[in-house]
Amino acid sequence: MTFRTIDWTENKIRLIDQTALPGHSLYLNIETVEDLAEAICSLRVRGAPAIGIAAALGVALAANNHTDEPAEAFISSIRDAMDVLGRTRPTAVNLFWALNRMEQVLNQAAHLSPGEIRERLLQEALDILNEDRLICHQLGVHGAELIPDAANILTHCNAGALATSEYGTALAVIYEAVSQGKEIKVYADETRPLLQGARLTSWELNANGISVTVLCDSAAAFLMQRGEVDCVIVGADRIAANGDVANKVGTYMLSVLAEKHEIPFYVVAPVSSFDLSISSGSEIPIEQRDRSEVAAFMGRITVPEAVPVYNPAFDVTPNHLVTAIVTEKGVLTPPFELSIRKVLLEGGILSDA
């Protein structure tokens, strides 16, 4: 990888500002939880796993910034930070999963000194970061088995190294397939409104020497009709117990189009994306984002001011349109209700009732 998405350096969080890509590779040094919350809300750091890592590092940052306070105020400051970070993005389950891990460490260490608590929290955050790196690599290894040589792969949004610690989720499969010597051509949907595919996916694949072509989201159907797509690979922000997938708006569109054109549709996501508290996709909250994302660009108005905008950040792909879900533990196939439960039981993440 030719860049670092997010890291902990000199008691600060260092991250690449993804709103400046592909024009500028700008690194930010984040020193406060408020600045981190702003960076998450305005998508300077984005992608479910990267948001989880950022939130964990944010808790470590809060502990670091408040170590001199009396124990009670110190712990209260950390809990405040968790609240602030928990309110940044409602859909990505990794955010809550990471904050939950940090809270458990805090609870177990509550009797220790602020300095000791700070060390434990930082270690936990760095563990989350390093575990993510291993997980992404494993996603790539398992997913690459599904990819034939000389495959044309369509992807949406950015489920790449920029969305994680390294490698990515969907793109980890591509990086791994290429490293195995397979000849891969990638088509990247531009992904309106924020153009993560055009700006980020194409930037990171091209930076790593992989052939990539950008197209408008609405051209994907035509590309499939022409026989130019061998499989679709996307990430996931949250997966329900039955395998319904919440991901960037447009993912559901691709799943319907893939079914129509008899193209395999693969979802690549770490086990932490499964949310068994949610039985099906209809229960997943869908974030509606600001009209300005669609209605203006670089200060130019693209929708008349009097006209409302429907701007869901995510959509839900029903399980019957998903060919397989690639996890770090292996490839899951339908019926997903069973295969998801099985992988969580085997991983000790779920205990048998």
Next chain:
Amino acid sequence: MTFRTIDWTENKIRLIDQTALPGHSLYLNIETVEDLAEAICSLRVRGAPAIGIAAALGVALAANNHTDEPAEAFISSIRDAMDVLGRTRPTAVNLFWALNRMEQVLNQAAHLSPGEIRERLLQEALDILNEDRLICHQLGVHGAELIPDAANILTHCNAGALATSEYGTALAVIYEAVSQGKEIKVYADETRPLLQGARLTSWELNANGISVTVLCDSAAAFLMQRGEVDCVIVGADRIAANGDVANKVGTYMLSVLAEKHEIPFYVVAPVSSFDLSISSGSEIPIEQRDRSEVAAFMGRITVPEAVPVYNPAFDVTPNHLVTAIVTEKGVLTPPFELSIRKVLLEGGILSDA
């Protein structure tokens, strides 16, 4: 209508510059064929019927600008103008249809004086303009029969008054349904890359008091999944003998999504959009437009320079995904091979072999 798309005034072509909408209502006075060709190529005037009208007026403009030349040079100048205009946009059949009508008038009048030829060509161009107005009104009347009260209608690109002389094709149906007292809510796909839906459709509907909401093209599937769309209405750039429809890229996407969600999919187009020389959609040439339409916006780079872009202007919707084709002669239903032939025979446009 609160504006004029294209008109002939004081020996010039006057048109609203659609690249400046919705921010500015800017009218251009076109005095040369070269300027008109530039306006067509750069989409200052766009939409198949409006392009046909523009081309016809462009021939009249050439005749007007060269009346003082000797007869042979005069006619040669007009033919040069036809060549220039014929090279502007390869997919819209109305362009060639209009130029063909002008050429027939020119051939029949070739023995007359330049002044007389000029008058005949101008009259023919104005006839094309006025016929289009009547046709659009009739499209609305026939199409409105398909629209129930309190319908939510999804449309793509701009098949509106801005794409024709007045009323539009797809939007004529909406204008007519509203004028009949039906309560209509319109969803307009923004239509990447040039945002005709966001900039033009929402502008003209809102300017005429009709409820319209803009969404990203990739969100249409989710909107349908939520049950918010009662029918899809689009225009057409060209329709093959079997009813396959070439229209703005993204139209095919909507047709697949409409089928999946059991939503009627209506195409609204004048009879002049039928091209019986083409038996099926696979023979329709698809214009590939410049990468800069996708790769940059307002000077900001959105795709890295090293990355190629796939940018088809149109796609082809197969006839089996079309519920009905609304023409000025009535509503056509499958099998379209028969119903298209029948309407052309009845209109005297096609003679029985």
